[in-house]
Amino acid sequence: MIRLVAGLLIAAVTLALPAVLDDSALAVYILLGLAAMVTVGVSLLMGYAGQVSLGQGAFYAIGAYTAALLALNGVPPLAGLVAAPVVAALSALVIGTPLLRLRGHHLAFATLAMQLILLSLAGQLEFTGGDIGLQAIPQFSIGSFEAAGAATYAYLTWAGLALVMLVTRNVITSRPGRALRALATSETAAASSGIPVGRYKLVVFALSAAFAGLAGGIYCFYTGYVAPGSFPVLISIQYIVMAVVGGLGTIWGAVVGASAITLLLQALNTLSALPGMPTYAPSVLSYAVYALVLIVVVLFLPQGLLPAVTDRLSRKRRSTPVETR
Amino acid sequence: MSAFLTYLLNGLAVGCAIALIASGLVAIHRVTGVVNFAQGTFAVVAGLCTSSLLGLGFPHGLSELAAVLAAAVAGLLTGLAAIGRRGTTPLSALIVTLGAGVLAYAVEIVLWGDQPRSAPGLAGSVTVAGARIQTQHLLVIGVTAATFVLLALFFGRTYLGKALTACASNPYAARVVGIDVRKMGLLAFALGGLLGGIAGVLVTPLRPISFDTDVTLIVNGFAAAVFGALTRPVITLIGALLLGVAETMAAGYGYGSHQLEVALGLMLVVMIVQASRRSAISLEST
Amino acid sequence: MIDVKDLVVSYGTATALEHVTLTVRRGEMVALLGPNGAGKSTLANTLAGLLKPSSGTVHADGRVALIPEGRQLFPDLTVADNLALGGWRSGQRDPALVYDLLPRLAELAGRRAGVLSGGEQQMVAFGRAMMSRPDVLVVDELSLGLAPTVTADLAAHLAALNAEQGLTVLLIEQNARLAFELCRRAYVLESGRLVTEGECAVLADDPRVASAYLGGAIT
Numbered sequence: 001m002i003r004l005v006a007g008l009l010i011a012a013v014t015l016a017l018p019a020v021l022d023d024s025a026l027a028v029y030i031l032l033g034l035a036a037m038v039t040v041g042v043s044l045l046m047g048y049a050g051q052v053s054l055g056q057g058a059f060y061a062i063g064a065y066t067a068a069l070l071a072l073n074g075v076p077p078l079a080g081l082v083a084a085p086v087v088a089a090l091s092a093l094v095i096g097t098p099l100l101r102l103r104g105h106h107l108a109f110a111t112l113a114m115q116l117i118l119l120s121l122a123g124q125l126e127f128t129g130g131d132i133g134l135q136a137i138p139q140f141s142i143g144s145f146e147a148a149g150a151a152t153y154a155y156l157t158w159a160g161l162a163l164v165m166l167v168t169r170n171v172i173t174s175r176p177g178r179a180l181r182a183l184a185t186s187e188t189a190a191a192s193s194g195i196p197v198g199r200y201k202l203v204v205f206a207l208s209a210a211f212a213g214l215a216g217g218i219y220c221f222y223t224g225y226v227a228p229g230s231f232p233v234l235i236s237i238q239y240i241v242m243a244v245v246g247g248l249g250t251i252w253g254a255v256v257g258a259s260a261i262t263l264l265l266q267a268l269n270t271l272s273a274l275p276g277m278p279t280y281a282p283s284v285l286s287y288a289v290y291a292l293v294l295i296v297v298v299l300f301l302p303q304g305l306l307p308a309v310t311d312r313l314s315r316k317r318r319s320t321p322v323e324t325r
Numbered sequence: 326m327s328a329f330l331t332y333l334l335n336g337l338a339v340g341c342a343i344a345l346i347a348s349g350l351v352a353i354h355r356v357t358g359v360v361n362f363a364q365g366t367f368a369v370v371a372g373l374c375t376s377s378l379l380g381l382g383f384p385h386g387l388s389e390l391a392a393v394l395a396a397a398v399a400g401l402l403t404g405l406a407a408i409g410r411r412g413t414t415p416l417s418a419l420i421v422t423l424g425a426g427v428l429a430y431a432v433e434i435v436l437w438g439d440q441p442r443s444a445p446g447l448a449g450s451v452t453v454a455g456a457r458i459q460t461q462h463l464l465v466i467g468v469t470a471a472t473f474v475l476l477a478l479f480f481g482r483t484y485l486g487k488a489l490t491a492c493a494s495n496p497y498a499a500r501v502v503g504i505d506v507r508k509m510g511l512l513a514f515a516l517g518g519l520l521g522g523i524a525g526v527l528v529t530p531l532r533p534i535s536f537d538t539d540v541t542l543i544v545n546g547f548a549a550a551v552f553g554a555l556t557r558p559v560i561t562l563i564g565a566l567l568l569g570v571a572e573t574m575a576a577g578y579g580y581g582s583h584q585l586e587v588a589l590g591l592m593l594v595v596m597i598v599q600a601s602r603r604s605a606i607s608l609e610s611t
Numbered sequence: 612m613i614d615v616k617d618l619v620v621s622y623g624t625a626t627a628l629e630h631v632t633l634t635v636r637r638g639e640m641v642a643l644l645g646p647n648g649a650g651k652s653t654l655a656n657t658l659a660g661l662l663k664p665s666s667g668t669v670h671a672d673g674r675v676a677l678i679p680e681g682r683q684l685f686p687d688l689t690v691a692d693n694l695a696l697g698g699w700r701s702g703q704r705d706p707a708l709v710y711d712l713l714p715r716l717a718e719l720a721g722r723r724a725g726v727l728s729g730g731e732q733q734m735v736a737f738g739r740a741m742m743s744r745p746d747v748l749v750v751d752e753l754s755l756g757l758a759p760t761v762t763a764d765l766a767a768h769l770a771a772l773n774a775e776q777g778l779t780v781l782l783i784e785q786n787a788r789l790a791f792e793l794c795r796r797a798y799v800l801e802s803g804r805l806v807t808e809g810e811c812a813v814l815a816d817d818p819r820v821a822s823a824y825l826g827g828a829i830t
Binding site for chain 1: 360406410413415416417419420421423424425426427428430431434435438439540544547548551583585586589590592593596597600
């Protein structure tokens with residue numbers, strides 16, 4: 001009952017916010033939603049498949065470029081938006097098929113490599129617009145309805161996030177999902193109980209890429225341009241920070257983590273814009289915050305912020321392992 | 326032909342720097358099971374330190390030595406964060422080293438700004454069989470060769486080196502005989518910092534270095550290390566040299582803008598080949 | 612001596628040892644019997660300081676060395692290096708110390724430990740433990756997977772060390788016949804609890820012990 005009321009309340013606030021926020025606040029709101037969308041995937045990947053992607057920004061970029069290129073070539077934006085997650089997922093399948101069977105760090109570096117290659121290529125190739133990128137991407141539209149104004153994109157973003165969360169929820173509660181949970185804790189146990197470990201990991205990887213691709217698709221219509229500079233390596237690290245902060249493998253944790261980090265960075269940006277702050281303050285502060293939050297949470301709150309808080313509330317205590325190293 | 330030889334020697338020098346980074350990765354991974362994402366950072370720290378110390382008027386030699394030691398300290402600190410706490414899994418430790426690398430960005434920008442810095446190295450060039458090669462390149466090759474010989478002696482001949490190998494070979498047995506595996510892990514991290522530092526000090530005179538150069542360095546280093554399955558130093562060295570030569574050739578023959586793609590593509594191919602070969606043996610590898 | 616009082620060891624929520632109390636007097640050689648999964652190796656690792664008690668105390672006079680189950684050598688290193696590392700605690704780095712004791716090891720010195728036979732590996736593990744100049748030796752499954760003649764050879768060395776140098780030994784075994792031959796007293800551990808203890812001669816006549824560990828009455 002409490003959950004239902006809380007859910008309705010959150011839904012109501014989510015829906016009401018775009019109507020009351022001004023444009024600059026809406027921009028934060030949209031970017032937060034997009035980041036949450038990617039983070040749900042990262043959290044699923046890390047929490048359920050025990051894999052780290054250091055290049056989730058690559059799938060975000062693939063989604064953005066896919067939608068942008070299609071829209072610029074006269075394809076209806078809706079088709080572009082559908083194609084974005086599909087192409088991202090296909091890329092994930094291509095890279096993931098051989099690599100997912102290896103230790104986690106291989107995939108981590110492969111995805112990082114993919115993002116670097118992608119950025120480098122996008123910066124050099126003609127059809128991606130080189131370093132300048134793709135400009136004048138048409139507004140998102142469905143039939144005769146054309147998205148105008150940030151509020152529409154806010155609704156689109158949060159509808160997308162709702163879809164992503166719903167899909168993730170269904171995946172987690174399905175029978176394979178419960179098997180995946182076992183996979184994250186003990187791959188040996190999962191494999192010996194007949195779970196097709198490799199295939200499940202791959203599906204989760206592709207799914208997480210699809211989420212990032214969808215977010216990228218929305219992003220390109222919202223901003224109207226995409227360029228290699230929009231997808232630095234740091235953006236991929238940012239998603240990991242968000243997922244870790246929220247608690248791996250939790251849907252709401254990913255949203256909370258994305259919100260916490262986005263708002264924190266926003267506050268820091270405001271802070272570093274104050275008079276008297278050195279010019280390097282914004283980048284230094286954001287690097288330091290990413291790093292410290294990541295290290296502190298991984299070492300001291302390995303379950304993430306949200307589970308840690310809810311655990312504390314319900315006074316659950318875990319017995320400590322006694323093995324010494 | 327002389328152009329080819331020039332590219333080859335330059336490529337070997339580039340490969341040597343990669344080899345030093347990669348050997349640090351291998352040393353740390355063998356002993357601790359952790360892939361250290363901050364390995365490129367150590368080189369950046371050393372490079373920036375040298376440029377500052379030389380700029381302040383400290384003599385060559387002393388500056389480089391201090392910079393390498395600073396990198397070793399950075400390695401030790403990274404190790405403390407990554408494996409200092411009981412029960413940190415290798416994947417969590419990877420994320421912590423990632424955090425350490427990003428934290429270093431903040432520190433480096435405060436100390437050195439965000440613009441690339443260089444440092445004077447050995448000036449001049451020599452002609453070898455009709456190919457002109459910068460003296461600094463020869464220095465890189467010489468120092469790397471000496472470092473690898475010392476490493477081989479350290480691991481093969483000294484008691485401490487054997488204890489490190491023992492931790493890599495069988496961590497449980499190492500604990501049985503009383504070796505503190507975590508301390509050895511920290512030592513490996515410091516050694517990794519040292520090796521990364523040597524690479525940074527050698528490379529800075531050739532290519533200006535900035536806080537975010539670490540990504541290129543770690544990716545190249547990882548590519549070479551993955552060639553030796555992250556455990557085999559000699560194959561790693563060969564991989565690094567091949568990588569350096571391939572990149573320099575690509576640049577020399579007019580594909581300069583695709584240097585990174587060459588390295589990354591090669592790394593992906595190696596990993597995929599290894600993966601398909603190993604997956605036949607076992608699905609189980611976490 | 613070894614003095615274990617009311618020892619409880621748990622892994623997370625699973626308890627491996629429950630309120631175990633046992634004593635091995637200085638210079639004594641005592642056997643610990645029990646089936647797979649009884650908690651014998653947990654006790655061995657706790658005695659060696661590799662596991663922490665959840666409650667209770669573990670005390671041993673002097674230096675404890677462990678010959679772990681499954682030898683646990685450094686397969687990539689030579690026999691000489693394996694032995695040298697055995698002296699990590701004692702500072703004794705020259706394997707010559709154990710070559711007098713186990714001359715066969717001198718012949719194997721240059722070989723990689725990973726390529727040796729099971730019996731040779733057990734001998735290296737034995738020598739490696741002795742390199743630390745222990746006062747107390749915990750042997751976890753001396754005979755496991757070895758031919759009887761090889762076991763007898765190692766057992767003879769162990770008995771000699773015990774008799775001549777007063778080495779205190781806890782011999783953890785599944786092979787009760789061997790244990791009863793070497794030791795005067797024994798403890799029996801099942802599912803983390805000590806179920807019985809006493810003189811080996813008496814235990815050997817205990818029908819439950821005989822049927823569980825000796826495959827029928829001893830003759």
